[in-house]
Amino acid sequence: MPSTTPRRPHAPRRAGRPAATGVWSSAGDRNSFASQLLVIEVVLLLAVVVPSWALAVNAAQNSARAEAISRARTLVVTLSHDDALIAAVLGPDPAAALAERVELLRAANSIGFLVVMTPAGIRYTHPDPAQVGQKFQGTIAGAQQGRITVEDYTGTLGRSVRVVAPVHRPDGSxxxxxxxxxxxxxxxxxxxxxxxxxxxxxxxxxxxxxxxxVLVSRRLRRQTYGLGPLGLARLQTYYDALLHSVGSGLVLVGHDRTVVLCNDEARRLLDAPLVAAGASISALGVEAGLGELMSSGRRCDGEVFATPARTLVVTQAPARLDGQTLGWVTTLADRTDLVRLTGELDSLRSFTESLSARAHEADNRLHTVSVLVEIGEYEQAVGFATATLAVSQALSESVSAAIEEPALAALLLGKAAQALERGVQLTVVPGTLVPVTGLAPGDLVVVVGNLIDNAIDAAADGEGAAQAPWVRVGGSLRVGTLELEVADSGPGLHPGIVRQAFTRGWTTKSAGAREDSPHGRGLGLALVDGTVRRLGGTIEVQAVHGSRLIVRLPVPGRDRGLAR
Structure with missing residues (x-):
């Protein structure tokens, strides 16, 4: 028979750097993602900087040329309207009159050459005196027609950019x-x-x-653990497959309290819809207590929560990287079957304890009867034996007649013995009839067992009671619904705390109170509530002479109309 005990979820390993990133490397992924990004960034920088420099140099060249043309143009236009130059040109010896002044103007304006010539192009001036009287080398046709011309030309001083302008007499010639x-x-x-x-x-x-x-690449290398694109893709694929294939439910929550990942098992355990990354925790539809835990990020180990469908054991731990909290991991495991089996085991244990107590009582009774016989008190011996036997026999007969479910009957006999040890009388309500319904015995044991435990605690701890503490158990099958009730003579539940009483962790026990329940303090009624809701039933609480809790469970397939 396979074990039904769920594996205890392990606390998530603290997030840190991989011990050996080489596990994720491959022959086809030699360069890390950071190295490849560095190469791309350098290539892009070169592709931007080098053309930008070339464009800037070209712009500088155009600017220098334009500035040279502007200086030359300004100079020739100024001279073309200079009266002294016109007078010198019209004088008897233009070359001698212009030579010194033209040279001073050329040097002052950083011009390569400044030439004054006849309308036919014969030079009056030139930086090289040997060229005076020679034909000007360049295009002068435009200037002869009254226009200013600009051109590049190779002359006696090499290639240059030059401007030629006309000089007119006062009459315009x-x-x-x-x-x-x-x-x-x-x-x-x-x-x-x-x-x-x-x-x-x-x-x-x-x-x-x-x-x-380089700095970005080094930081990226640390953040990606030196992995390349293939390694990162493989790591992501493996992690995703791992998170969705583990036997426990995993919910990854970010530091902003949004869902990062909810694997398939977690959705099954929580009966949650498929949610996208970034959704709020409330989108999972979890119970208030569990939702509060998942939102708080509080560390916990093996806490038990009862949901409408299951009993879950929850472990939660923060996920840290380099001392920074990235979020937390909530691990869920199904404990429903374990709780059911524990309830059945609890009923068997109670029955065993009952038998042990009865054996001890029987031994004492036999010893007392034998002494009475030895001293000749025969009538007292018979009366004592029949009286003590009648009490036990009456309880056994009432349970056997009222409870047809063997596990439930054994539970009641065991709980009766436990109640007697604490001075509480446990009885079956007259008219009770609980047939075999087809409901899982383990579920019935969890419900009735925890209700009786709480009733015994309440009755035994009640103060100022006018009569001996008692617990009464009853049940019947009504129109396809199994109705179970447990009443006690305790102080009762105040209407204002009824809802709170069925939440995990609520208890009226003192710190030193007895805790025989295997489920832990403050969990009994929460388990009852979770089991009843999972079975589609309801719980009614009445405050009449103590507390009276009535559980109604639907029993599919039973004949309608079967009554108490």
Whole structure:
């Protein structure tokens, strides 16, 4: 026969770093996710920085060229309207009159060359005196027509960007041409200096980017335990399969008190719907006590909770990483069968104790009868024997006649002996008839046994009672419903605490009170409530001369109309 004892859930292992991440590595996953991300980040940085530097250098080159053209244009336009230049051009010796002044203007404006020429292009001035009187090398047709022209041209001083403008007499006729130019080598030198500066800035940005990528990669390596994408995927797959395949129910709750994971077994035990990650704990539909525990994150080990369908043993522990609480893990195990078997065992134990007590009483009675016979008191011996035997026989006969369920009958006989030891008289209500209903004997034992235990405690601890403490048990089958009642002469349950009395942990016992129940203090009525609700029954509490609890359980398949 397979064992029905559920495995005790183990406390979840404290979250930490894997002892050997190599377990999750593979030949096809040599580089960690962090290393691959570092390479990608460096490549992206290069792809951004290098083109950006090239664009910046090109912009600097265009800017230098535009600035050179602007300087040359400004100079030639200014000279084309200069009266002194016009007078010198119209004088007898334009070359001599212009040479010194033009050179000063060229140097002052950082121009490569400044040339004044005839309308036909014969030079009056040139930085190289040997070129004076020679033909200007470049395009002057536009200037001869009164326009300002700009071009790149290779002349006596090398390739340059040059501007040519016309010089007019006061009457508007063309008197001369003036040209200013900047060698491209000068522009290139300016651009080269800018490129070096931009390159240093780009290298600095690249260094900062790479350093940041390295730091991010190192942090990511620690957080991913050096695993690559394949290792992370495999780890996630294994963990997910493990969490959903374990025999115990697992509920992972985040630090924000939302459900991270609820495996299949947990949903079965809680009768919970399929909830998405991030849902609130209330979405699981758990009982108030269990829901409060799961929301609090309080550490617990092996606490028992009664739900409408099952009795669960719960273990809860926080999940920590590097000293930081990420959430907590709640482990659930089904204890329903264990409680049922424990109840049956409790009834057998009670019956055994009853037999032991009766054997002890019988031994004392026989000893007393034998002494009375020895001293010749025959009538007293017969009277004593028949009187003591009648009490026990009456109880056994009343139980046997009223209770047809063997396990329940044995339970009552055992509880009667326990009650007698505590000075409480346990009797069966006249007219009681409890047939074999088909309900699980273990469930009946859990319900009736715990009710009787609480009744005996209440009756025995009652103060100021006018009569001897008592407990009465009754039952009947009415229209497909098994009705069981347990009454006692105790102080009774105040209407304001009836609901609280059926919650886990509630008890009226003092710290030193006797606890024979195998279920622990404050759990008996909670087990009764959970079992009754699981069977689809109800519990009624009446405060009449103490307490009277009536349990009604549906009995499917029984003949309707069977009464007490």
């Amino acid at each position: 063309l008197a001369a041409l003036v040209s200013a130019g900047v060698p491209l080598t000068s522009i290139s030198a300016t651009v080269r200096a800018s490129a070096i500066q931009l390159g240093l800035l780009a290298l600095g940005a690249l260094a900062v980017g790479v350093l940041s990528a």
